[in-house]
Amino acid sequence: MFDLHSYSDTYLSGMHDWMSHNGEWPWLQTIIVTPASGNRAAMLSDITGKTTPLLDFFDKQLIPTIDQKYRTNGFKIMSGFRMNGSIVLSALINKPDMFNAYIAISPELKDDYAGILSTASSKLAKLDKKSRFLLFSHGTNVKEAHQMKAYDQLHSIFKKHSTKKLDWHYKHFENNYFMSLPLLSVITGIEKLFNDIHNGLAPDSKVSQKGIDAIIKHYKYLSDHKYGFAVSPKNSINALGFHLLSSSTQAGMKVFKDMIKMFPKDAYSHHNLASAYEKQGDFENAVKHQRDAVKLADNMLGWHKKRHYKFLEDYLSKSGGSSSE
Structure with a gap:
């Protein structure tokens, strides 16, 4: 994740640590990249928008260097506040293949800053079929009063000219303080960006109604085209x-049995089959499969271990058995 403000590391690293320490939920493990205090790279930015020297530096030097040094997976996020938010938008419309997700917070737009308002319409319409994410956010305060009309104009441009593959979101934080906006926006953006991973499809969705094969196909698309890394269809x-x-x-039980065939070492696949048996009043099979879940949970975090053991105790109490059997 890239952010051009040197001080942004203080809140980005802290929020990432908190939001990822519990099993990367909702924020997946991410490398935070910010400039050192006093770094003058931002001076490369062309406020007219006619050239993109800063983005060129990112593309040709910074990102390749990071990819060589760290174990990256190719998925890149860019966030920015105020003028840095304008650079985020410039990256989207001028170098759309450089990042996968964009969080533009209170971007400077007045007087056609960075050429955003004058060129966004035509450039957005030309974006290719690659999946991209955008959160455009702002507040209502004295720091932004000079460009509220510009915000409305940009919002209108996104509504009229965005392609279907741009998963864009707009958030007006009208009741929050100005300096709270970067934190609120990053949290909102991260939750929306990774929602497909954590929440999954509703069972009555068009995809799910077509069955397991359609669900697997959907998640292969997410893995190959939206995220670039494996996303599980299990949920x-x-x-x-x-x-x-x-x-x-019969249909429900078949799904859970198929899950165990596909994911034999996944504790929750065994638990869900156990839970399905429990719902049918078949406590003997519920206990049997939950015992398998407990064994497989041995390598999971303590919270999950305790959870699976509590499920087992519950099923045992209903079956009249004991955990030591």
């Missing part, structure tokens, strides 16, 4: 299983 398949269980025991 969505499990949701479909429980949804089907309410109307067809």
Whole structure:
């Protein structure tokens, strides 16, 4: 994740640490890149927008160097506040292949700063079919009063000229303080950006209603085209299983049994089958499969270990058995 403000590391690193320490939920493990205090790279920015020397430096020197030094996976996020937010927008419309996700917070737009308002319409319409994410946010305060009309203009441009592959979002933080906006915006952006990973598909969605194969195909698309790294379909398949269980025991149970075939070493796949048996009143099989889940959870975080063991105790109490059997 790139941010041009040297002080942004203080809140980005802290928020990332907090939001990722509990199993990377909701923020996946991320390398935070900010300039050192006093670094003059930002002076490369052309406020007319006619050239992009700063973005060229990112593209040709900075990003390749980072990729060589760190174990990156190719997915890149850029965030920026005020003038740095304008650079984020400039990256989207002028160098759209450089980043995958953009968080532009209170970008400077007045007097066509960086040529954003004068060129965004035509450049957005020309974006290719690559999946991209954008959060454009701002507040209502004395620091932004000079460009509220410009914000409305940019919002209108996104509504009229964005392609379907640009997953863009707009957020007006009208009741928050100006200096709170970067933190609120990054949290909002990260939650929306990785929502497909954490929440999954609703069981009554068009994709899920087509079955397991369609769900797997959907997540292959997310893995190959949106994120560039593997995204698991497990949550969505499990949701479909429980949804089907309410109307067809056979169809629901088949989903959970198929899950174990696909993910034999996944504790939650075994737990979900156990839970399905428990819902049918088959406590013997519920205990059997939850024991498997407990064994597989041995390599998971303590919270998950305790959770699976509590499930086992619950099923045992209903079956009349004991955890030592």
